[in-house]
Amino acid sequence: MTRIELPEALRQLTGGAPEITVEATNVAEALEQLGRLHPEACVRILTRGGRVRPHVNLFVREHDIRSLDGLDTTLEDGDSLLVVPSVAGG
Amino acid sequence: MVLDKRLAELRDRIQQLNPAEAQQRLTAGELLIDVRDPGELVGGTPEGAEALSRGELEMRIGDLAAPHAPVMLICASGPRSLLAADDLLRLGYRRVAVVAGGVDRWQREGLPCVRPEHIDADSAERYARQMNLPEFGIEGQARLADARVLLVGAGGLGSPAALYLAAAGIGTLGLVDDDRVERSNLHRQVLHRDDRIGWPKTDSARATLEGLNPKIEVRTHQARLDARNVEDIFSGYRIIVDGSDNFATRYLVNDACIKLGLPNVYGAVQRFEGQVSVFAGHGRPCYRCLFSEPPEPDMAPSCNEAGVLGVVPGVIGLLQALEVIKLASGVGEPLIGRLLLFDARTTRLRELALGPDKGCRYCAAGGEFPGYGDYGEFCNASGGRDLESHD
Numbered sequence: 001m002t003r004i005e006l007p008e009a010l011r012q013l014t015g016g017a018p019e020i021t022v023e024a025t026n027v028a029e030a031l032e033q034l035g036r037l038h039p040e041a042c043v044r045i046l047t048r049g050g051r052v053r054p055h056v057n058l059f060v061r062e063h064d065i066r067s068l069d070g071l072d073t074t075l076e077d078g079d080s081l082l083v084v085p086s087v088a089g090g
Numbered sequence: 091m092v093l094d095k096r097l098a099e100l101r102d103r104i105q106q107l108n109p110a111e112a113q114q115r116l117t118a119g120e121l122l123i124d125v126r127d128p129g130e131l132v133g134g135t136p137e138g139a140e141a142l143s144r145g146e147l148e149m150r151i152g153d154l155a156a157p158h159a160p161v162m163l164i165c166a167s168g169p170r171s172l173l174a175a176d177d178l179l180r181l182g183y184r185r186v187a188v189v190a191g192g193v194d195r196w197q198r199e200g201l202p203c204v205r206p207e208h209i210d211a212d213s214a215e216r217y218a219r220q221m222n223l224p225e226f227g228i229e230g231q232a233r234l235a236d237a238r239v240l241l242v243g244a245g246g247l248g249s250p251a252a253l254y255l256a257a258a259g260i261g262t263l264g265l266v267d268d269d270r271v272e273r274s275n276l277h278r279q280v281l282h283r284d285d286r287i288g289w290p291k292t293d294s295a296r297a298t299l300e301g302l303n304p305k306i307e308v309r310t311h312q313a314r315l316d317a318r319n320v321e322d323i324f325s326g327y328r329i330i331v332d333g334s335d336n337f338a339t340r341y342l343v344n345d346a347c348i349k350l351g352l353p354n355v356y357g358a359v360q361r362f363e364g365q366v367s368v369f370a371g372h373g374r375p376c377y378r379c380l381f382s383e384p385p386e387p388d389m390a391p392s393c394n395e396a397g398v399l400g401v402v403p404g405v406i407g408l409l410q411a412l413e414v415i416k417l418a419s420g421v422g423e424p425l426i427g428r429l430l431l432f433d434a435r436t437t438r439l440r441e442l443a444l445g446p447d448k449g450c451r452y453c454a455a456g457g458e459f460p461g462y463g464d465y466g467e468f469c470n471a472s473g474g475r476d477l478e479s480h481d
Contacts, residue, residue: 008361009396018435044389054383059442067445084431084442086381087360089398090247090335 002030003080006041010083013041019080027058028071030081045083055086093169100172104179105187109196112136112162112189121155122162123147124193125174128227132214134203136164136196144174146224148181157182164189164196206232213305217259230419231259237418240264240327242315242343244291246403247333247357247410249281254411256299256306260418263299266311266323267291278400315339317462320346329417331355331410332377337384338465344369344377348452349459353417357403357410360396362434364406367444368413368425373455375427379447402434 004020011018020037024030028050035042045056050071052058058065059082065073075081107115113136116122122139124131131141142150144165155161161183165171171188178186189196197203206228213231214221221231237260241248244267256263269291271282279291286294292310299308311323315334320342324330330352332343340358347354347369354369356377369376409430416422429442446453451460 008363053385053389055381055385055389057380062441063443064445066447067443082440082442084365084429086337086385087358087363087365087396088335088337088340088384089358089360089396090243090245090333090403 001077002075004030004034005080005082007083007085007087009085009087010041010044013044014038024075026069026071026075027060027065027073027081030075031071044085057084058082059084097169097172100176104172104175106190107162107187109189109191109199109201112164112187112196113201115160115162120160120162122164122189123151123154125163125165125171126193127222128224129214129218129221130166131228132206132209132211132221134193134197134205136193137202137204139164141227143222143224144170144177147174148177151178151181151183155183157184159183160185160187162187162189165192167192167194213259216303216305220258225421226419230421233419234259234415235261237329237414238262238264238327239329239331239414239418240266240324241331241333242266242339243333243335244279244281244295245269245275245333245335246278246359246398246400247407248295248331249279250404250407251331251333251357251411251414252281252295252299253302254408255414256303256308258411258415259303260306260414262307262309262327264309264311264323264327265292265295266313266315267295268312268314278398278403280404315342317342317465320462321350324350324352327352329353329355329414331357331414333357333407333410340377341384342462342465345452345459345462347371348376355410355413355417357406359398359403359406362399362402364402364409364432364434366406366409366413366425366430366432367428368417370417370424370426371453373446375444375446376450376453378452379450380429380444382447382450399434402432405432405434 022033124135124139125144163171175186244265281298282294292312356367416424431440
């Protein structure tokens with residue numbers, strides 16, 4: 001089981017849920033399942049072409065997936081996938 | 091009474107030197123340690139003495155002397171050096187002596203003292219509590235006095251950062267903002283006040299900061315930061331604090347910091363969440379390594395739409411101030427290569443590891459600076475907000 005932890009900005013697209021639990025062995029699978037459950041939230045993370053949007057970062061085990069294996073980064077049972085979008089407020 | 095008895099007992103068994111004798115031994119190469127707290131040294135310390143406060147003495151004496159070496163101790167007037175000498179004897183130091191009458195008598199007898207630079211009597215009192223931190227001390231305070239820090243934005247992030255940086259004694263504190271104070275700012279922009287609604291934020295900030303600490307120089311730039319003036323404004327500073335409220339300014343600040351080689355202390359907030367990091371160049375990640383492009387217009391709410399709980403920029407702005415103090419003083423470990431996330435709902439802080447993007451157009455090694463972009467285009471990207479304001 002993997003928890004996808006969502007930022008405030010995306011929670012309104014998941015009915016307020018701060019995290020979504022999915023069964024997945026890697027990041028791409030986790031996001032695919034998020035897309036089935038909450039397509040509007042997923043569209044804010046991935047482009048139509050399936051790439052991570054440039055204003056979004058994904059972290060597994062506190063590391064940016066770009067420094068791991070990108071969308072192929074393996075998820076162990078109990079891992080969380082943290083979504084961090086850019087925010088500009090001051 | 092208990093203390094008097096103990097001091098009398100220590101005087102019986104610990105060698106006491108008069109200041110002139112101690113100075114002769116010091117000149118001959120013996121070690122003299124001033125065991126007062128760092129904040130007490132501003133009035134002067136015996137020339138040639140090492141400063142090591144009593145609280146640190148046992149931990150660090152090994153760096154200065156072996157147990158068989160002679161060690162002389164001095165404090166303000168005598169009692170503390172006796173107690174410290176007893177600590178050293180217990181630690182195994184056998185040749186410990188104290189200077190009778192302490193620095194007070196040393197100075198009365200006209201023996202040579204040195205005063206730390208930069209610290210006058212007002213500063214000695216004003217900053218005593220942080221100078222007494224052994225890791226910080228007079229040297230740390232002097233480095234803050236030398237620091238030149240620019241806050242981009244005198245708003246939700248810039249307010250708490252400016253207040254604490256001014257109070258801490260940052261020597262030159264600049265603010266750039268072209269906005270005026272509005273009532274809707276006041277729940278988080280604590281530099282400003284209700285009776286200053288309509289004032290330029292830079293004027294309000296100056297009034298508050300100079301009232302808090304008249305010892306520092308406050309510089310204000312009532313201007314819209316843009317690609318034409320950014321280098322001119324940044325060039326007078328050594329540390330930049332990004333407290334802006336829009337993507338256009340954030341990318342401009344990043345790019346100018348890379349070009350000028352300045353560290354960028356980043357903070358951003360939205361609703362109940364905040365982010366903090368330090369983008370310091372030299373092969374470490376920059377803002378564009380983290381977020382290569384701003385969100386498209388329909389992907390992110392504007393600041394006004396999103397809203398923010400007032401204390402959230404308070405927390406994040408203070409963390410930015412902390413990072414500035416660490417960078418300026420050289421004390422501690424700045425948030426370089428790390429992103430800190432704050433969630434006010436759960437009061438949770440998370441630290442994430444950041445790496446440089448080897449393909450970053452702006453900071454990758456060997457690349458030429460690609461020039462400033464058309465930051466105005468980001469205007470629409472954050473929901474039509476007036477991107478040149480920094481509230």
